[in-house]
Amino acid sequence: MKAIVVHEFGGPEVLKLEEIPTPRPAAGQVLVRIRAAGVNPYDTYMRNGTYAIKPPLPYTPGSDGAGDVEAIGEGVNKVKRGDRVYTAKTLTGAYAEYALTLETQVQPLPAKITYAQGAGVWVPYGTAYHALYQCAQARAGETVLIHGASGGVGVAAVQIARAIGLTVLGTAGSEKGLELAKREGAYHVFDHSQSGYFEQILKATNGRGLDLILEMLANVNLGHDLKLLVPHGRVVVIGSRGDVTISPRDLMTRRGSIHAFTLWGVTEAEEKEIHAGLIAGMENGTLRPVVGKELPIAEAPRAHKEILESGAYGKLVLVP
Numbered sequence: 001m002k003a004i005v006v007h008e009f010g011g012p013e014v015l016k017l018e019e020i021p022t023p024r025p026a027a028g029q030v031l032v033r034i035r036a037a038g039v040n041p042y043d044t045y046m047r048n049g050t051y052a053i054k055p056p057l058p059y060t061p062g063s064d065g066a067g068d069v070e071a072i073g074e075g076v077n078k079v080k081r082g083d084r085v086y087t088a089k090t091l092t093g094a095y096a097e098y099a100l101t102l103e104t105q106v107q108p109l110p111a112k113i114t115y116a117q118g119a120g121v122w123v124p125y126g127t128a129y130h131a132l133y134q135c136a137q138a139r140a141g142e143t144v145l146i147h148g149a150s151g152g153v154g155v156a157a158v159q160i161a162r163a164i165g166l167t168v169l170g171t172a173g174s175e176k177g178l179e180l181a182k183r184e185g186a187y188h189v190f191d192h193s194q195s196g197y198f199e200q201i202l203k204a205t206n207g208r209g210l211d212l213i214l215e216m217l218a219n220v221n222l223g224h225d226l227k228l229l230v231p232h233g234r235v236v237v238i239g240s241r242g243d244v245t246i247s248p249r250d251l252m253t254r255r256g257s258i259h260a261f262t263l264w265g266v267t268e269a270e271e272k273e274i275h276a277g278l279i280a281g282m283e284n285g286t287l288r289p290v291v292g293k294e295l296p297i298a299e300a301p302r303a304h305k306e307i308l309e310s311g312a313y314g315k316l317v318l319v320p
């Protein structure tokens with residue numbers, strides 16, 4: 001099979017398209033014919049060798065794939081050959097024609113969700129779901145700022161928050177990103193590349209502030225976020241690419257809190273709940289992954305450059 005293989009940590013050029021043996025499922029494993037693989041920012045940190053998880057070399061990147069079950073190992077009864085599935089982590093990597101997974105790592109892909117959309121489910125929607133429900137315990141009637149509402153996680157968070165009755169405000173750094181956030185459910189959108197947008201956000205809440213902020217770039221925004229919170233407001237740090245200085249008094253005076261997590265750390269029970277919620281949302285049409293761009297798998301190096309550039313528009317996926 002064709003697969004992207006990383007033999008040494010480094011820049012996007014270390015992503016090589018190679019012919020390698022197709023894996024065979026052992027007991028409890030599933031072989032998925034991958035039709036689309038999602039590109040996530042963490043794939044680039046892992047490829048650089050700077051991420052908390054450093055896979056043994058060589059490895060094939062990718063946790064998020066969608067496709068058809070090609071074969072099952074002994075004892076597998078959750079899926080059968082031909083079933084449409086999405087993956088939440090894999091054993092052998094999703095940037096490939098086939099990926100081996102544990103039985104627990106595949107979930108049914110609802111009929112109305114395309115393979116490309118299915119490749120944008122686990123990390124983006126799982127993260128948004130965990131942030132809103134399990135971490136911040138968001139409630140209908142609250143006001144949430146989704147800081148970075150144009151990317152994979154942001155679009156997912158806008159759709160989920162809107163569906164459960166929050167007033168959603170979102171930021172993006174391009175015209176098309178602002179339009180996307182609005183189309184997917186944000187009541188007000190703000191350009192995070194313009195100075196003065198924090199004041200505009202406060203104005204949009206009539207000076208009240210925000211109950212909740214989901215933060216995709218904490219190293220840039222966290223200090224400002226704390227000044228926008230209502231009493232008992234909370235920030236959930238989802239993404240950060242460096243250090244930041246905050247004024248703890250901004251939290252103390254508001255009795256505010258900062259939550260943070262990585263999706264790798266969710267418990268089995270939380271993961272089960274996440275999939276149940278996401279599948280229900282996809283089936284009833286409230287969750288609709290947005291695919292901004294599809295590239296052939298050979299262009300994985302380009303995808304790794306583009307995912308870190310501004311001008312996000314939903315998901316970037318690779319097609320084997």
Ligand code: NAP
Nearest residue numbers: 041148150151152153172173177238239262263310311312
């Ligand atoms: P993505 O699709 O590349 O989107 C990145 C988002 O960040 C875009 O909306 C982008 O907006 C926005 N952004 C850029 N500059 C910003 C600024 N100054 N303030 C606020 N937002 C800004 O990435 P993603 O998949 O949505 O992930 C977002 C972040 O969360 C990444 O850092 C990722 O590593 C992290 N993440 C963490 C977890 C976890 O487990 N904690 C899980 C998934 C993702 P424009 O492009 O429109 O400027």
